Amino acid sequence: MLVDSHCHLDFPELRADLPGVLSRMGDNGVTHALTISTTLETWPAVREVAGASANLWCSAGVHPDERRDDREATLEDLLAMAGDDKVVAIGETGLDYFRVEGDTGWQRERFRTHIRAARKCAKPLVIHTRNAAEDTIRIMREEGAAEAGGVMHCFTETWEVAEAAIAEGFHISFSGIVTFKNAVALKEVARRVPLDRMLVETDSPYLAPVPHRGKPNQPAFVRHVAEEIARLRGIDLEEVARRTTENFFRLFRHARPA
Ligand SMILES: [Zn+2]
Numbered sequence: 001m002l003v004d005s006h007c008h009l010d011f012p013e014l015r016a017d018l019p020g021v022l023s024r025m026g027d028n029g030v031t032h033a034l035t036i037s038t039t040l041e042t043w044p045a046v047r048e049v050a051g052a053s054a055n056l057w058c059s060a061g062v063h064p065d066e067r068r069d070d071r072e073a074t075l076e077d078l079l080a081m082a083g084d085d086k087v088v089a090i091g092e093t094g095l096d097y098f099r100v101e102g103d104t105g106w107q108r109e110r111f112r113t114h115i116r117a118a119r120k121c122a123k124p125l126v127i128h129t130r131n132a133a134e135d136t137i138r139i140m141r142e143e144g145a146a147e148a149g150g151v152m153h154c155f156t157e158t159w160e161v162a163e164a165a166i167a168e169g170f171h172i173s174f175s176g177i178v179t180f181k182n183a184v185a186l187k188e189v190a191r192r193v194p195l196d197r198m199l200v201e202t203d204s205p206y207l208a209p210v211p212h213r214g215k216p217n218q219p220a221f222v223r224h225v226a227e228e229i230a231r232l233r234g235i236d237l238e239e240v241a242r243r244t245t246e247n248f249f250r251l252f253r254h255a256r257p258a
């Protein structure tokens, strides 16, 4: 039993064949998945996909790469979406200084709004951070993100950043990147993160793990991520599956296993 803690099932690559995606999950022991919101406009589609199966849930939020000057998500927008029973998390939110150039103040404001929403509705955060670890951790502390808890998704930062996030009560989620041969430092982080703070994900349709690297990704492939972590830690796949699944349902407590 494995859970894909972060995927984008509303993206056309996956949505076009949702029954196939679900059946390949079943074939690989991937019992549940959390599909992640990235814009206000596509949230209804995310919610609809989550409604297709009792084994799916969704988040509510706007991705830090989605620049919008005309219609920024307000605290009220986020809380309205978060009131839905299928919504078990707020995000994905955070900071991404890699993809966005120029002034990034709007990203930090948006991130703060998401943290406030998560605290208010008592649902955990899904945090995306890229080239912005220092500001991400600082804002988490300033806004009291520890009260909501959550996960640093698709983690690619250093052990020091993982430690700081864990100290704030957060979980660390590994994606297919940990299977890449050149991800030497990340493999070391995956050896060190406490097993009770670890999640696994695909971030599909992106970032397919080895041996599917370069091809479209799907939730069934989270099995390869878990296998690599088991190999790195010298433990059984079953143990990685059991611990990460327990962590998922403890963290996202509004998700009821079916
Ligand atoms: Zn992300």
Ligand SMILES: [Zn+2]
Residues within 6 Å of the ligand: 006, 007, 008, 036, 092, 203
């Ligand atoms: Zn994502």
